[in-house]
Amino acid sequence: MHDILDLDRYPLDRSRSQEWVALVDRCKADLARDGMFNVEGLMRPDAVRQAVSEVAPVLNSSAFTHKRSHNVYFRNSVPGLAPDHPALKLFETSNQTICADQIPDSMLVRLYNWPQLAGFIAATMDKPVLHAMDDPIACANVMRYTAGEALNWHFDRSEFTTTLLLQAPLDGGAFEYRTDLRSDDDPNYDGVARMLRGEDREVHSMAAKAGTLNIFRGKNTAHRVTPVVGTVARIIAVFSYYETPGVRFSDEERIGFYGRAA
Numbered sequence: 001m002h003d004i005l006d007l008d009r010y011p012l013d014r015s016r017s018q019e020w021v022a023l024v025d026r027c028k029a030d031l032a033r034d035g036m037f038n039v040e041g042l043m044r045p046d047a048v049r050q051a052v053s054e055v056a057p058v059l060n061s062s063a064f065t066h067k068r069s070h071n072v073y074f075r076n077s078v079p080g081l082a083p084d085h086p087a088l089k090l091f092e093t094s095n096q097t098i099c100a101d102q103i104p105d106s107m108l109v110r111l112y113n114w115p116q117l118a119g120f121i122a123a124t125m126d127k128p129v130l131h132a133m134d135d136p137i138a139c140a141n142v143m144r145y146t147a148g149e150a151l152n153w154h155f156d157r158s159e160f161t162t163t164l165l166l167q168a169p170l171d172g173g174a175f176e177y178r179t180d181l182r183s184d185d186d187p188n189y190d191g192v193a194r195m196l197r198g199e200d201r202e203v204h205s206m207a208a209k210a211g212t213l214n215i216f217r218g219k220n221t222a223h224r225v226t227p228v229v230g231t232v233a234r235i236i237a238v239f240s241y242y243e244t245p246g247v248r249f250s251d252e253e254r255i256g257f258y259g260r261a262a
């Protein structure tokens with residue numbers, strides 16, 4: 001894994017060492033303060049280039065075009081909310097998606113299945129263990145956003161998201177987020193509507209560099225990726241880990257996200 005990751009700087013392979021504990025503590029502090037942490041330059045530049053060269057032909061030839069209108073909840077209706085409430089405003093998301101089963105021998109799938117990565121992420125979130133999915137399609141995905149494409153405003157359904165940026169665009173494609181816009185007890189629909197109108201000054205923006213691992217808690221923090229501008233696409237890998245072993249997507253979920261059940 002030394003050829004892929006900068007383990008001199010980030011000792012993910014030396015679990016429980018002093019340096020590993022220090023890194024975990026830093027990530028925990030960032031997570032508590034910002035709802036996310038970044039491990040900048042975790043993937044070495046040469047490895048990033050190789051990872052892109054492995055996925056680019058598959059993205060070109062056999063990606064699923066994921067394109068849909070959605071609101072922040074990814075639900076057609078919300079109990080107790082009028083259908084015309086501005087919190088339910090629709091936005092468009094569009095990207096090209098490929099799945100782990102299309103790149104089985106890639107560097108990215110090898111990294112996803114490396115137990116020390118899941119172990120490190122688990123430690124940053126005080127979980128005893130995190131498991132890879134038992135799903136050869138949903139476990140690891142790569143999304144590409146070309147000019148004009150965006151991941152629009154939403155709350156995540158999972159507790160946290162693990163991403164690795166492989167290619168940053170020249171312009172646009174910024175990650176924007178509004179920390180704790182809602183809570184488990186308070187949906188704050190009017191606050192959601194205000195933010196969607198562009199009137200929330202607490203929206204922050206983050207530009208990441210290729211090779212950066214990001215862990216993000218997006219259940220109550222609204223977020224989006226702004227439309228990509230220019231000829232260089234944004235390419236990002238998404239890794240899914242769960243506290244329980246054996247997690248699989250249903251056929252319905254697979255069709256919704258990837259356009260196929262198997």
Ligand SMILES: [Fe+2]
Nearest residue numbers: 155156161218
């Ligand atoms: Fe998200």
